Amino acid sequence: MNSSLHDFFNRFQNKRIVISFHQNGDPDAVASAIALREILKQKYNCQVSIIFDSVSKISTTLLEEVKLKLEDLCDFKNEYDYIILVDTNNPVQLGETGLNLVKDRVVLIDHHLPHSEIAEFSAAHLIKPDYPATSQIIFELSECFNANLSYASKFLLLAGIIYDSRCFNLINTNTFLAAYKLVKTGLDYDKVLFLLNPLKDRSEKIARLKAVKRMDLYEAGEWIIAISKLGSFEASASRAIIQLGADLAIVANIDKDNVRISGRASTEFVKKTGINLAKDLMEPIGPIIKGQGGGHSSAAGCNGVVNGEEALEKIKEILAEKLNLSLKKISAE
Numbered sequence: 001m002n003s004s005l006h007d008f009f010n011r012f013q014n015k016r017i018v019i020s021f022h023q024n025g026d027p028d029a030v031a032s033a034i035a036l037r038e039i040l041k042q043k044y045n046c047q048v049s050i051i052f053d054s055v056s057k058i059s060t061t062l063l064e065e066v067k068l069k070l071e072d073l074c075d076f077k078n079e080y081d082y083i084i085l086v087d088t089n090n091p092v093q094l095g096e097t098g099l100n101l102v103k104d105r106v107v108l109i110d111h112h113l114p115h116s117e118i119a120e121f122s123a124a125h126l127i128k129p130d131y132p133a134t135s136q137i138i139f140e141l142s143e144c145f146n147a148n149l150s151y152a153s154k155f156l157l158l159a160g161i162i163y164d165s166r167c168f169n170l171i172n173t174n175t176f177l178a179a180y181k182l183v184k185t186g187l188d189y190d191k192v193l194f195l196l197n198p199l200k201d202r203s204e205k206i207a208r209l210k211a212v213k214r215m216d217l218y219e220a221g222e223w224i225i226a227i228s229k230l231g232s233f234e235a236s237a238s239r240a241i242i243q244l245g246a247d248l249a250i251v252a253n254i255d256k257d258n259v260r261i262s263g264r265a266s267t268e269f270v271k272k273t274g275i276n277l278a279k280d281l282m283e284p285i286g287p288i289i290k291g292q293g294g295g296h297s298s299a300a301g302c303n304g305v306v307n308g309e310e311a312l313e314k315i316k317e318i319l320a321e322k323l324n325l326s327l328k329k330i331s332a333e
């Protein structure tokens with residue numbers, strides 16, 4: 001038994017715990033919350049309530065499959081001893097949960113790079129940036145504490161690992177082992193894959209295609225950079241543009257009082273340039289749009305309220321500076 005993990009979790013013994021995660025909770029966030037709740041109830045005699053802003057469409061489908069309603073996973077209301085944020089590196093991502101965060105009672109369990117101001121909002125954290133998914137961290141905790149996870153939790157954890165590892169494109173040395181152990185308990189792997197790859201709906205297909213139609217292309221040395229604008233599905237569109245062949249895709253959703261920018265990069269771009277989209281691009285852009293940015297080295301975003309156009313200009317400046325190359329626009333002809 002890992003004694004430091006034991007020390008870390010001992011604070012939760014007999015306590016009232018709120019578990020929360022970022023808005024539009026993806027399968028990794030939702031799985032982590034549900035499985036962690038089971039571990040804390042079984043092994044630390046906790047009362048645990050999951051409180052959240054919203055979950056994504058894929059998460060909703062997965063929850064329906066395992067017949068769980070997050071709203072039902074609530075042992076108490078109001079007074080709590082600790083809030084554990086899973087899969088969330090910045091409280092600004094919590095949305096409208098109405099949670100009142102008191103630094104000494106906020107605990108983070110996450111695989112994103114720690115936010116640079118983490119000390120201001122959380123006193124204790126278990127952060128493993130080399131993990132592709134928080135679900136893998138939670139699965140390993142369940143093993144370490146010898147917890148008996150339900151079929152639903154195991155099904156969701158496997159989905160969380162597959163989803164966040166981008167179908168095992170991003171792994172660490174134990175990812176396959178975790179997936180193997182989960183599948184071996186009798187999970188329906190085909191079913192998980194099927195539910196994670198729903199046919200895109202019409203509006204998402206159109207958004208992706210519009211992003212391509214509207215994009216400006218730049219070259220900087222060997223790299224091809226695409227910048228586009230959309231009214232929705234920015235993340236999906238930036239992923240699509242990388243699949244088409246760009247090395248870096250930035251898709252912005254700019255309207256009157258909202259700015260959301262999504263960035264994706266190819267693995268090769270991140271490896272060769274050493275540019276980290278979260279730390280080098282989205283975090284510095286956060287204050288410009290009066291919001292915050294975060295994410296991973298190859299997938300990151302920021303949310304704010306103003307200055308969308310300025311932010312896009314600043315992104316080009318930062319890229320030129322980091323690459324030590326100027327960005328040349330590729331003509332549409």
Ligand SMILES: [Mn+2]
Nearest residue numbers: 028087134164
């Ligand atoms: Mn995650």
